[in-house]
Amino acid sequence: MPSPRRPLPLLPDHQGMTHEARNELRSLAGIAAPLAVAQASQLVMSLAASVMLGRLSGSALAASGLCAVFIQVLVVVSQGVIAGAHPLMAAARGKSETEGQGGDDAAYAFGGAILASLILSLLSVAILLNLPAILQPFGVEADILHDVDQFVTMAAWAVPAILWIMPIRLYFSVSGKSWLTMASVAIGAVFYVPALSTLTFGGFGFAGYGLTGAGIAYTIAWWLIAAGLTAYSLLTGHLPASTICNASRKATQALRDVWKIGWPIALIYAAELGMTLALTLITSGFGTVAIIANQIVYTLNNIAFNPIIAIGQATTVRVAYHLGAGRPAAARLAGNISLMTAAGLMAFFGALFFLASRQIIDLLLGADTVDSAAIEPLAQQLILILAGFLVFDGIQSAANGALRGLKDTRVPMIVDLCGYWLIGLPTAFLLSLWLDFGVIGVWFGILASITSVACCLLLRWTYMTGRAVASADGSVVTRESRGVLRKMISPT
Template identity: 35%
Template sequence: MERKHGTGWRAEARVTLGLAWPLALTNLSQHALAVTDAIILGWLSTEALAAATLGANLYWALMAPSLGTALAAGPILAQARGHGQRAGHGRGWVRQMRRGARSALVASLILLVPSLLILWHAGDLLRLLGQDPGLAAAAGTYVRAMMWGLIPFCGFIVLRGFLAAMERPGPALFVTGVAVVANAVFGWLLVFGVGGWHGFGILGAGLASTLANLLMLGGLLLVVARDRRLGRFRLLGRFWRNDPARLREVFRIGLPISGQMLLEIGVFSAAALAMGGFGAVAVAAHAIALQTAALTFMVPMGIGQAATTRVGLLAGAGDLAGARRAGWVAIGLGAGFMLATATLLILAGRTITGAFLNPAEPQAAAAATLGAVLLTIAGIFQLADGVQAVAAGALRGLKDTSVPMLFAALGYWGLGMPIGVGLAFWAGLGPAGLWVGLAAGLGIVAGLMLARWRRLSRESAAAIA
């Protein structure tokens, strides 16, 4: 292994931070795509924002299966590189990384087919789920334009995992930053138009997102092709060749990741659907609070991705004590950041929500006030959210994904959602009650993930002591 993979808590913190900050900024940039859509559509109308929120929640829920298998590239490639850098392993690890990346992409494309078929009928599905027919129709229009960006987005995620395993996260950050600017420009022009042309409205926001995803994939493909060190992997070379063993590994690791993501995305999507019962103001407030909380979550998610890479590299190299240290360092970094953001959300909630809405809109003041209440609750669960994200990333570095999925099922759906529904509808707390339930679910999952990492990492380190 390279010398920088060496020992020491401070050294590990420096290496993890060096890897995590570009990954976190990449996540923030990716999330900025959704935030940009929310801001543009919020200025279009409260109804447009509410419709896009309903559509986006369905979109992310159906994206989870393919995204999970794309994310499986991260731990697979990190462990392959760590194993290959042991003395005497030659260049076979290059072939293994190529096959791993290719299999992750193939698996994602396979799982995208049913998702795209369902998303094409998003409007009808939302009506069947009891949503307002007008909002459901607008959401369907938005999703039909945005859904085609799923294909390039999954390719981007696989390439990002490859670059993270190579400890080269910078290119993904650069191309995502360019895509954010492009999405803002495309979105504004396509939604509102220019000159005498009035634009496409909510349809334009979906088209802009698809164009941004195409730009991200194209940018990374160009980077990999033009870099001699990265190009030697020939990631798309003989793409049609089948590798059943590697494909099975991708599904074994990736499907539980998909399941965990689906459970987490699904609980927030279910909360958004439940918010529909309280009207457009509640849906818009939920959208603002969720976008803001998700924005802060991008940093611990990046730290968790760095933990996957660091733990995977060290575990693949046989340094399990180092892998344990890497996981704990990452968890500490994630917890520290989320404590700081919790303070910000609690103290500045009203100011944050006001930035999302056009003050001339009749319902803007009510949406901003409710959004501030929800952000206060979000501030309370920030620490738990950060810890569970980083601990899950560390566990993925050990290719442990099935049990964390079960933890998510218990925390989010077994306890969190029932508590939220009970508080919202039976106890009369309304939208705030739903968010209290979400906070409880996150706290339970965080505790279980932390305990799982503590046990597995200690057992692994002790086995070679």
């Protein structure tokens, strides 16, 4: 029986990094950078809406904020399910290229992702159209409920477009064409800002429609992004029509495979959003100073975490691609490079926030803000806590992405649920309310949850890849280890 093929030795180049590591870092950046720009474009759309609708009225801003929270939750959880197709696509692509097969094996998972997006779109729209009735039992004021109805009646129809983009985004990230998603979302953001202003306040011969116009602008922008991306991709052949035809043939079967991997990812997202919402509610009871300081640091956290999301998605692609090609050692290298990159980038942000905390607070706060003398020192303390756990936040995100590349989502789901809800939330509750640390206790709870999750996921990654590499090298020959490796490599 021939001995297992071992990877070529890793030869260091003149800068001390192996050739393989440099190539892997380049591939990771090629996928992550366009995805990060797309994420930033969506952030610009959100900030523009907040600024403009705040000029409309306080009720309008509150209503749009409530709608934004529900839309985000539904979209993010739905995208978690659809993301189950990501490692399937990447593994299929790696196997196809290694074995020299023709065709497009990624079309199978693509079909499951499309069907999932259609089903989840219908469910999400149904929930959003009934949002005023859902909010009414919670004592929301009548004026705000009216504004919620005005906005969400139109904005709800953007969700099918957003979820339609998700399978295409996954497909392009696997095929090395993430720039298409980046370009389409960036162009859409450029269109959205003037459209939002015009349809909300009027101009260019149009009458302003208030919140209804804002909802219309939101929906039009996302449908233009989805339609433009789809049409351009089909016309240029970046997304072959044959791929869509092949995807539809086994979409129902593929949906089951996507669901098996995707539902734990969706639950992880739901756990993160749920803890954030719960801690926001706790913070709201500590007064205006605490709320503003919390919002400043939460904004900084979002800015730092934006590129890390893209790194995690790129890691899933690279790890699954190498496993599909039968190269577990290369998959381990890809994950390790991602972990180091994410940790290094977050260390940079942490140091920046720490050293420039006063200047950052002055920039975000404004000199004429009421209670600024009390807000600034509290915000500085929270920034110190944020800087302390940013590295762990980068590690947990990259490790989650790497483990998804191994199609290992259920254990990470349990780790995340325990970390957020059994460690983070009780710690925050104990410190902030029982021990009277206030909002500082809330952020120590976040630190406890992120740190524990990061350490556990890092151990899980080390264990899983160690078993896979040992099995491929022949040093572990148990039935269990072979089964683990087969499960990782199999595209379906």
